[in-house]
Amino acid sequence: MNQIPQDNQGPIDVVIMAAGKGTRMKSRLPKVLHRLAGRALLAHVTDTAARIGARHVVVVTGHGAAEVEAAMSASAVGAGLQFARQEPQLGTGHAVQQAVPLLPDDGTVLVLSGDVPLIGEETLRALIAASAGERLALLTIEFADPSGYGRIVRAEGQGAGEVTAIVEQKDANEAQRQIREIYSGVMAVPAGRLKGWLARLDNRNAQGEYYLTDIVKLAAADGVPVVAHVIADALQVAGINSPAQLASLERAWQLRQADALMSQGVRLADPARFDLRGTLACEADVEIDVNCVFEGAVYLGEGVRIGANCVIANARIEAGAVIHPFTHIDGEKAGVTVGERSLVGPFARLRPGAQLGTEVHIGNFVEVKNSTLADGAKANHLAYLGDASVGQRVNYGAGSITANYDGANKHRTVIEDDVHVGSNCVLVAPVTIGAGGTIGGGSTVNKSTAPGALTVARGKQVSFPNWKRPQKTPKA
Ligand code: UD1
Numbered sequence: 001m002n003q004i005p006q007d008n009q010g011p012i013d014v015v016i017m018a019a020g021k022g023t024r025m026k027s028r029l030p031k032v033l034h035r036l037a038g039r040a041l042l043a044h045v046t047d048t049a050a051r052i053g054a055r056h057v058v059v060v061t062g063h064g065a066a067e068v069e070a071a072m073s074a075s076a077v078g079a080g081l082q083f084a085r086q087e088p089q090l091g092t093g094h095a096v097q098q099a100v101p102l103l104p105d106d107g108t109v110l111v112l113s114g115d116v117p118l119i120g121e122e123t124l125r126a127l128i129a130a131s132a133g134e135r136l137a138l139l140t141i142e143f144a145d146p147s148g149y150g151r152i153v154r155a156e157g158q159g160a161g162e163v164t165a166i167v168e169q170k171d172a173n174e175a176q177r178q179i180r181e182i183y184s185g186v187m188a189v190p191a192g193r194l195k196g197w198l199a200r201l202d203n204r205n206a207q208g209e210y211y212l213t214d215i216v217k218l219a220a221a222d223g224v225p226v227v228a229h230v231i232a233d234a235l236q237v238a239g240i241n242s243p244a245q246l247a248s249l250e251r252a253w254q255l256r257q258a259d260a261l262m263s264q265g266v267r268l269a270d271p272a273r274f275d276l277r278g279t280l281a282c283e284a285d286v287e288i289d290v291n292c293v294f295e296g297a298v299y300l301g302e303g304v305r306i307g308a309n310c311v312i313a314n315a316r317i318e319a320g321a322v323i324h325p326f327t328h329i330d331g332e333k334a335g336v337t338v339g340e341r342s343l344v345g346p347f348a349r350l351r352p353g354a355q356l357g358t359e360v361h362i363g364n365f366v367e368v369k370n371s372t373l374a375d376g377a378k379a380n381h382l383a384y385l386g387d388a389s390v391g392q393r394v395n396y397g398a399g400s401i402t403a404n405y406d407g408a409n410k411h412r413t414v415i416e417d418d419v420h421v422g423s424n425c426v427l428v429a430p431v432t433i434g435a436g437g438t439i440g441g442g443s444t445v446n447k448s449t450a451p452g453a454l455t456v457a458r459g460k461q462v463s464f465p466n467w468k469r470p471q472k473t474p475k476a
């Protein structure tokens with residue numbers, strides 16, 4: 001992880017609790033690997049930890065530990081993660097205890113949950129600042145319905161308002177259950193202090209668990225100030241326990257992303273029918289119709305229009321280009337570029353390495369993979385271009401394909417500038433069609449052709465005059 005020094009509290013070490021079972025997901029997949037906005041819940045949290053410059057990030061695993069560790073190690077931030085196994089799971093205090101051997105004494109420990117994906121970077125910075133290297137800082141929020149959560153108990157009389165305890169729902173008395181300020185599950189605490197308190201936890205409570213929240217009482221007893229950093233944004237502390245909660249947090253998050261784009265000037269036909277599972281950078285006057293999904297890193301240049309029902313991933317779409325409805329673009333690792341004022345779709349498919357120049361037209365049921373199309377090239381209907389270099393102003397006819405794969409190896413097809421490929425042609429790679437050449441419809445071309453030549457490679461047409469078709473034999 002990065003080691004960005006923090007202002008006044010020294011290094012930050014993050015513990016992410018992710019050992020719980022997630023019974024209510026009713027899934028074989030460990031809960032923290034379920035996806036929000038296209039990424040594992042836990043990956044949202046580890047990314048946020050990386051962004052605040054954490055020194056160590058320790059993930060406490062238990063249920064599905066091997067699967068969680070393998071999935072996270074393979075992810076972008078995986079290399080910086082450490083894992084501590086908690087088996088069996090005896091409570092949140094016990095979970096953090098498992099991470100203790102990996103936590104140096106000089107840092108501030110930030111405790112997060114793997115199933116609370118949308119905790120904000122700024123919120124965490126504020127919480128760490130509130131801890132200031134010496135206090136126990138709790139992230140709290142007021143809920144109209146606080147049931148199920150740990151309640152924040154504050155002192156009355158002398159020292160009124162100071163936090164003295166967190167009482168879990170199942171241990172709370174009637175008066176405590178009326179408290180609407182709840183503990184979010186997120187805290188920042190000096191490591192040295194934390195270790196001492198964890199060692200003193202017991203499990204004498206309604207659930208027979210080691211509660212992390214009991215350290216509040218210990219801090220108060222030790223005279224260490226406990227501060228609450230109260231936020232109003234419930235989305236940031238929303239936990240996932242069920243498919244319904246996952247779906248509703250997904251919609252809430254998508255709406256927030258949609259609002260952010262609209263505030264930059266992006267025109268979404270319907271923010272409730274928009275999904276961004278990655279990053280979307282837009283210039284001015286971008287219009288996006290309903291039911292589009294964006295994945296990975298996507299860039300839309302000025303005035304780009306995206307029709308309804310498109311899925312666009314890992315692509316750069318330059319100014320003035322129009323993507324018509326039902327188009328699927330996925331650049332994966334190699335990327336896809338659509339040049340300025342190009343027209344793509346409806347029903348087109350651009351695969352990794354498709355690089356379209358300016359004013360290229362790709363029409364319905366056309367697939368392009370690992371191919372460059374120079375300015376003004378057109379493939380308007382039912383065609384395949386794979387491993388091809390297509391020159392300027394080439395017109396590539398309906399139903400034509402590059403036969404780029406010989407069963408073992410892929411080969412390139414070169415179509416030079418101003419070539420006209422008729423309909424229903426097969427270009428058997430490796431082959432070069434010389435500049436300005438013409439390929440007659442229905443040709444199978446496996447030898448390179450000279451510039452300017454007309455090439456016809458198909459059975460000669462034969463006609464038999466006055467041909468009588470066979471007659472049906474009458475039944476006896
Ligand atoms: C916890 C808090 C509660 C708070 C609530 C916020 C305690 C005792 N209570 O309650 O005050 O209002 O979160 O959501 O901390 N986990 C482990 N190992 C365990 C138990 C839990 O890793 O042994 C993990 C879970 O996977 C989860 C997180 O810790 O990611 C919180 O556990 P959960 O059971 O949801 O805590 P609550 O009982 O809801």
Ligand code: CA
């Ligand atoms: Ca719970």
